[in-house]
Amino acid sequence: MSKQSICAFAPATIANLNVGFDILGMALSTVGDKVEVTFNSSSENRILEIIDGPEIPTDTSKNCCSVVIQKMQEKLGSTEGVDIRIKKGFPSGSGLGSSSASSAAAAFAFNELMGNPFSLDELVLFASEGERVACGSAHLDNVAPAILGGLVLVQNQNLIRLPIPESLFAVSFFPQVEVKTADSRNALSKEVSLEISSNQSALTASFISSLYENDLVRFSESMKDLIVEPQRKKFIPKFDEMKESAFENGALAFGISGSGPSVFAFANSKNQADKIESELKLVFIGSNIETRSFTEMVHGNAGAQLSTFS
Ligand code: HSE
DSSP states (O other): OOOSEEEEEEEEEEESTTTOTTTEEEEEEEEEEEEEEEEOSSSSOEEEEEESOTTSOOSTTTOHHHHHHHHHHHHHTOOOOEEEEEEOSSOTTSSSOHHHHHHHHHHHHHHHHTTOOSOHHHHHHHHHHHHHHHHSOOOOTTHHHHHHOSEEEEETTEEEEEOOOTTOEEEEEEESOOOOHHHHHHTSOSOOOHHHHHHHHHHHHHHHHHHHHTOHHHHHHHOOOSSSHHHHGGGSTTHHHHHHHHHHTTOSEEEEOTTSSOEEEEESSHHHHHHHHHHHHHHTTTSSOOEEEEEEEOTTOOOSEEOOOO
């Protein structure tokens, strides 16, 4: 071990992407979390500081970062404790992969601190343990892109990197109400009709083919959620108005980001994306709900990386 203190950044992510509940996720670049880990010359892990996350637990058995690190220590047989500092870049319950950004940054930083004993794909599995403690389910669709970057398809534990059209811009729009992932998951029916399942499979397959063929018309026609959106949109204020506004302003696709309340839209130019973003803001004028949003090009977005804790 050459270094005693390491900080990593991991980005926010859009999970599900309408056609891939629990199996598709995309890295963003504008916001994310930082986690710093430092050997503390004891056998205990400690959460030293959490910046901008008053709701995040400091109990090491409940904090996603310390849980991820403990799993990695167990696998390595390491008994050296670490101090953990966390800097949240966006709120939990936003639908932009808050717990996964912290879990991914913790896994990446601790791996670096230990001399990189694990591959990036292995880090995704460790980071998913942070999702388990944060929301009761170890799904990989946020943590995979948070670590690997780009757009990732999760097939069981196989992580398949997918191409992203170069001209694609994403608008992430967060109406600031909290939707807990656990509640949003519990609201979903466990049953889907054969007809809907078949139609959704066709849309998912069509979406994947559109990426390889750089076909934004097919991308747009395919990116429809027949299963989850109808059940979750009630948690999201003004969902139908936002969707209508996005499509009226040229969105290629619109949907719920992860478990919400954030929504996303895709556009094929920066101007179009900016227009969609500004019109979505207008939907909330006169309401008492504050919003936060950002627009970015998504091709080439990186995953977890070394950073400085500032
Ligand atoms: N796939 C997850 C869900 C993402 O929709 O519940 C949220 O973490």
